[in-house]
Amino acid sequence: MHRLDESLLAPLPPFSFLERPQIRAILDRATSRRFDEGVSVFEEGAAANSFYLLLDGTIRVVKITPDGEQVTSLHIPAGQLFGIAPSLGRDTYPATAIAASELLTLCWPTSLWHSFVTDYPGFATETYKTVGNRVAEMNNRIVEMSTQHVEQRIARALLRLVKQSGKKTEIGIEIDFPITRQDVSEMTGTTLHTVSRLLSAWEKDGLVNSKRKKIIVCDPHRLVVLGGA
Amino acid sequence: MHRLDESLLAPLPPFSFLERPQIRAILDRATSRRFDEGVSVFEEGAAANSFYLLLDGTIRVVKITPDGEQVTSLHIPAGQLFGIAPSLGRDTYPATAIAASELLTLCWPTSLWHSFVTDYPGFATETYKTVGNRVAEMNNRIVEMSTQHVEQRIARALLRLVKQSGKKTEIGIEIDFPITRQDVSEMTGTTLHTVSRLLSAWEKDGLVNSKRKKIIVCDPHRLVVLGGA
DNA sequence: CGGCAGTTTGATCCCGGTCAAAATATGTGG
DNA sequence: CCACATATTTTGACCGGGATCAAACTGCCG
Incomplete structure (x- = not known):
């Protein structure tokens, strides 16, 4: 040693x-x-x-x-x-x-x-x-689980990860460990299907940018709004 | 003093x-x-x-x-x-x-x-x-909130209360403080309507016996079963 | 290049929330 | 002790978010 x-x-x-x-x-x-x-x-x-x-x-x-x-x-x-x-x-x-x-x-x-x-x-x-x-x-x-909808819970989960383990890139803040849709669903009490649909939608809106096992949050502010006033 | x-x-x-x-x-x-x-x-x-x-x-x-x-x-x-x-x-x-x-x-x-x-x-x-x-x-x-359905969560919530603050009566174990449907819903992340419906159904089955602000669990064992294997 | 791990997308269904209203207790003041 | 106000519970009708089922697609690694 x-x-x-x-x-x-x-x-x-x-x-x-x-x-x-x-x-x-x-x-x-x-x-x-x-x-x-x-x-x-x-x-x-x-x-x-x-x-x-x-x-x-x-x-x-x-x-x-x-x-x-x-x-x-x-x-x-x-x-x-x-x-x-x-x-x-x-x-x-x-x-x-x-x-x-x-x-x-x-x-x-x-x-x-x-x-x-x-x-x-x-x-x-x-x-x-x-x-x-x-x-x-x-x-x-x-x-959260008692009062918020899935969309809000996922938004907040991503924000929490980003705050805790975020790494800055030119395009946004990246969660700096490998994370799958399945992982996110296990954090939020949903299914990987719902997470995938949501991330796809958010990607279209330019909110996030996600690849296989990678999630980059491009517009944290709008995500906060989605997460509930 | x-x-x-x-x-x-x-x-x-x-x-x-x-x-x-x-x-x-x-x-x-x-x-x-x-x-x-x-x-x-x-x-x-x-x-x-x-x-x-x-x-x-x-x-x-x-x-x-x-x-x-x-x-x-x-x-x-x-x-x-x-x-x-x-x-x-x-x-x-x-x-x-x-x-x-x-x-x-x-x-x-x-x-x-x-x-x-x-x-x-x-x-x-x-x-x-x-x-x-x-x-x-x-x-x-x-x-629980991530994986169980409302019925199971409510069953478990009642069991927890009964274990923690249960008082034996001839008819079953009574939660020994005033508790409303609304209270139970706030413990389980549901609505008082759902709790009421469920309690009514359970009452018909002889599982519980509830009055205004009172809940008596008559058949804890069957409630455990409902709460999830 | 084959195969697995991860992702996407569609179609369908149903649990449980929401809206609405009535019924039943409890308490309070006259 | 009754009448009225308020709190709690019950029940019905309806609807929609998200789970479930199913299948195809896309890297990625050996």
């Missing part, structure tokens, strides 16, 4: 209050792991033996229903902790984490969680802020 | 690890507050000045959309903490808490949160378990 640089962690919220030696200590106990696109980092219900920091790539957090349908509850962008079941007093992962793109992660055994929380000032606070944001996002999802 | 008894808190999870003197100290800093049915304890977006323990009654956690629609994201039964925005690093309440029935609460200023967490062993851990359960419940809501 090659030695990781401290400047990697210093700017990230959970570690931003720490001194270099502390970061060094944290890094020295970390394992670096790579995952290919599509593989799962851990599965729902499995023993939560490790927690992770996402250095590069995007995580898709999914739940799988008894009859095999997938529901995407969240996307996690680079720079955030994930698999932090212990923070909520769980000893098993509440959902499956899938690599939406090739991933680079740091990984610690869950047994270290407690010492991180007690030894490193700000670690707990910052971590719970992250949890808080995710809870807020889930809450919004629930409100 | 009359003196509260320590045996009130001792059996509740967040305090179960504490000694009597510690509980005494906590109680002495608490304010006891009563709320009438229908009033709101705090509003979404308001400064989170206090956190609460629900001694008696049921809380309905709602979000209100820009166009005035209400969405119920959670019900909280007696014995649990609520309004614990500080635990997720928020300084404002993420949702509105409404008294589903007459309430009795204890209330502490948010400024005490930090000292509770650091001074009382097990307090943080147990609290985060509660948060974890609520997150899990929200996750389930999302999965």
